[in-house]
Amino acid sequence: MDTLTTSVKKKALELGFADCRIASADVEADDGFDRWLAQGYHADMDWMARTRDVRQQAALKLPGVRSVVVLAWNYYHPDTPPLPETGKIARYARRRDYHRSLLKPLKHLASYIRECAPDEACYASTDSGPVRERAWAARAGLGWIGRHGLVIHPRFGTWFHLATILTTVPLVPDEPIPDRCGNCTACVHACPTNAIVTGRLVDSRRCIAYHTIENKGPIPDEIADRLGGWVFGCDRCQEACPWNKRTGMAAAEMDERERTFPSLTAKALLALSEEEFNRLYAGTPLMRARHAGLCRNATLVLRSAGDQRP
Ligand code: SF4
Numbered sequence: 122m123d124t125l126t127t128s129v130k131k132k133a134l135e136l137g138f139a140d141c142r143i144a145s146a147d148v149e150a151d152d153g154f155d156r157w158l159a160q161g162y163h164a165d166m167d168w169m170a171r172t173r174d175v176r177q178q179a180a181l182k183l184p185g186v187r188s189v190v191v192l193a194w195n196y197y198h199p200d201t202p203p204l205p206e207t208g209k210i211a212r213y214a215r216r217r218d219y220h221r222s223l224l225k226p227l228k229h230l231a232s233y234i235r236e237c238a239p240d241e242a243c244y245a246s247t248d249s250g251p252v253r254e255r256a257w258a259a260r261a262g263l264g265w266i267g268r269h270g271l272v273i274h275p276r277f278g279t280w281f282h283l284a285t286i287l288t289t290v291p292l293v294p295d296e297p298i299p300d301r302c303g304n305c306t307a308c309v310h311a312c313p314t315n316a317i318v319t320g321r322l323v324d325s326r327r328c329i330a331y332h333t334i335e336n337k338g339p340i341p342d343e344i345a346d347r348l349g350g351w352v353f354g355c356d357r358c359q360e361a362c363p364w365n366k367r368t369g370m371a372a373a374e375m376d377e378r379e380r381t382f383p384s385l386t387a388k389a390l391l392a393l394s395e396e397e398f399n400r401l402y403a404g405t406p407l408m409r410a411r412h413a414g415l416c417r418n419a420t421l422v423l424r425s426a427g428d429q430r431p
Pocket residue numbers: 269311312313314315316317323327328329330331354355356357358359
């Protein structure tokens with residue numbers, strides 16, 4: 122491995138990333154993404170279709186791109202407080218918004234690459250730019266794409282965020298790792314809305330995570346009746362995955378605010394004013410759905426639970 126590749130990986134770990142692997146940018150487009158779009162599995166996330174070309178051809182985003190630095194940011198912690206049955210929030214969202222917490226180390230790493238190679242360019246993003254992060258992660262051998270469509274890291278399971286840096290620097294690529302799902306179908310059976318379809322894809326139109334976070338309109342009854350207590354996101358497929366249930370998984374650091382993240386029942390959520398909601402959840406991913414979205418979800422959760430629970 123050349124010196125720059127080694128030092129970029131070392132720097133990434135120093136900055137708090139859990140893993141760093143490299144993909145060569147010189148690869149063909151990702152069939153899975155095109156099939157996902159063609160089937161309409163992106164629901165009303167039209168920006169996915171609009172940015173199809175730039176996602177499939179990284180050179181449209183960064184002319185002369187040679188490498189993709191793929192980074193994992195662990196967010197797993199075994200001691201997160203239990204959630205009320207009618208107020209479940211996806212594990213990643215019980216923390217500071219990762220778009221913010223990753224930005225500083227990510228920009229720092231991109232600056233480091235530019236310092237080492239001053240004539241070269243970088244484009245850094247974490248779920249914020251038109252970059253097909255999962256495909257790059259698989260190509261770099263950071264993990265493999267599980268049946269539930271998420272990247273599984275051999276050490277961190279799926280409890281991590283992905284970030285990437287496209288760069289014109291020719292770094293030494295890593296090899297992909299084999300698929301380790303084997304004959305398992307636990308996630309497919311755990312999904313309450315049959316959203317996991319063939320080809321390691323998820324049909325967003327049936328996915329609770331999509332509806333409770335991204336869908337700004339009404340949630341179809343067929344999905345709303347199966348929310349199972351989830352008011353923001355859904356971790357059912359991840360919780361069922363044996364790669365996420367191993368003991369002794371590395372715990373990420375949490376600050377005091379994250380340790381005391383308010384876990385409210387659906388009824389308690391509905392009782393919050395918009396101002397109280399904003400004060401309690403400022404800086405967390407819940408702000409994406411806003412007070413109105415959480416209230417809609419909480420109302421449907423109570424409806425599907427017969428409105429009997431505390
Ligand atoms: S997030 Fe929930 S609804 Fe979506 S695929 Fe996973 S289990 Fe199914």
